[in-house]
Amino acid sequence: MNILVGYAGVHGSTHGIAERLATRLAECGHVAVVVPLAAEQKTGGYDAFVLGSAVHHGAWLAPAADFIRSHPSTLATRPTWLYSVSVPPREGHRPARRRTEPRQLAGIRSLIRPCEHQMLAGAVYRDHVPGWRHLAFRARGGRYGDHRDWKAVDHWAECIHGRLADVEGADPDPGTH
Ligand SMILES: Cc1cc2nc3c(=O)[nH]c(=O)nc-3n(C[C@H](O)[C@H](O)[C@H](O)COP(=O)(O)O)c2cc1C
Numbered sequence: 001m002n003i004l005v006g007y008a009g010v011h012g013s014t015h016g017i018a019e020r021l022a023t024r025l026a027e028c029g030h031v032a033v034v035v036p037l038a039a040e041q042k043t044g045g046y047d048a049f050v051l052g053s054a055v056h057h058g059a060w061l062a063p064a065a066d067f068i069r070s071h072p073s074t075l076a077t078r079p080t081w082l083y084s085v086s087v088p089p090r091e092g093h094r095p096a097r098r099r100t101e102p103r104q105l106a107g108i109r110s111l112i113r114p115c116e117h118q119m120l121a122g123a124v125y126r127d128h129v130p131g132w133r134h135l136a137f138r139a140r141g142g143r144y145g146d147h148r149d150w151k152a153v154d155h156w157a158e159c160i161h162g163r164l165a166d167v168e169g170a171d172p173d174p175g176t177h
Contacts, residue, residue, distance in 0.1 A: 001047040006037040008064035009054040013123035024157035039066035052083035059103040075112040085122035089141025121147040
């Protein structure tokens with residue numbers, strides 16, 4: 001299948017996850033193209049979509065949300081997966097009002113009815129977080145470093161392949177490629 005693996009990010013970790021998803025999907029026999037999301041990005045020629053954004057201040061970045069709002073009927077009628085890249089809190093940290101999903105997700109869900117939404121761990125460094133926001137970040141339980149879990153990313157790509165195989169009769173055994 002032809003799959004668009006879209007991403008919106010600022011510092012590169014979401015792009016890295018999109019590349020890894022595309023690599024694993026290609027190993028499973030698909031043609032997976034990585035594109036930065038924007039409202040004007042075209043959807044023609046793709047059979048399925050894997051779309052994600054870094055989470056900043058509890059929300060998806062505008063280019064990812066804009067892309068989805070620009071193509072609701074296409075995305076609602078083709079298999080579409082969503083992912084959000086954020087930084088999990090320090091172990092043991094229990095903020096009083098922790099948002100588990102980015103703000104726009106409820107609206108996006110009702111708009112396109114995706115197959116699934118997956119939260120994935122990203123990367124953040126001290127110089128990405130300006131001034132006083134550093135204190136807010138730490139108070140929320142944020143921790144600096146690259147927290148990307150490549151095994152989890154690969155596993156999710158394989159789950160997507162499995163679902164596509166169910167739909168289209170594609171090769172269900174990615175290990176043979
Ligand atoms: C300005 C800023 C705000 C952020 N806000 C959140 C947030 O609200 N929740 C969260 O879990 N992570 C937050 N993060 C962490 C990012 O989601 C994480 O660093 C992500 O991997 C960034 O992706 P990118 O490298 O593609 O830009 C924030 C990071 C930055 C730099």
